[in-house]
Amino acid sequence: MAQDVDLSQVDRIIAAHGSGAGALIPVLQKVQDALGWLPKPAMDRIAAGLRIPASNVYGVATFYAQFRLKPVGKYIIKVCHGTACHVAGATKITEAFERELAVKDGETTADRMFTLESVACLGCCSLAPVAMVQKEAHGRLTGDKVAKVISDYRKAEGGK
Incomplete structure (x- = not known):
């Protein structure tokens, strides 16, 4: 290619x-x-x-893990799996993002809008479970909130 x-x-x-x-x-x-x-x-x-x-x-x-050898989406979603987030349900949050985006952890959507990544800790423990999209933290996530986060970014991109 x-x-x-x-x-x-x-x-x-x-x-x-x-x-x-x-x-x-x-x-x-x-x-x-x-x-x-x-x-x-x-x-x-x-x-x-x-x-x-x-x-x-x-x-x-x-x-070095910081370097990417595959194209990534415009928005990189990092789901925290540190201790506080893990206890608060980070695995379910990752699964909700996977369902919403139709990708697995570590993958990029076909339209290259989103890349989903699990990370060790985002340092936002009081917001657990938390995900970061670019530099914006989304805390106290639930499956419904995950759907809204994705919907909001899609709307910002003109409904893609």
């Missing part, structure tokens, strides 16, 4: 950070911020631009 990637963005990011292995993680972070994920053509360009082996770039990108 060929990916159309604007490599000029990658080139600008590399130029701003210089070459060498020391620039790799900041460059990967900035490229992911720009593209939303790290497609293979971008990682190949990073390797060439930083003058390091492509295997090093891929190794770092796969080692």
Whole structure:
């Protein structure tokens, strides 16, 4: 599957950070911020631009959980599964999101609007169970509230 990637963005990011292995993680972070994920053509360009082996770039990108090697949705939903949220029903909340979005944990909707992820802790324990959509916390969730959260984001996108 060929990916159309604007490599000029990658080139600008590399130029701003210089070459060498020391620039790799900041460059990967900035490229992911720009593209939303790290497609293979971008990682190949990073390797060439930083003058390091492509295997090093891929190794770092796969080692750190912060890097995404698959496209993600416009809205990333992070469901907290820390202790307080787990006790308060985080598993049921994840299942409600899965039903509402018709995806499994870790997947992205076909329209690439939402990506669902379980995370260890969001630090919002008093709101348990909680999910974060982008930087907005949605606390004391129930199955009905999950449906409303998704509905509100879809409405904001014109009812998609």
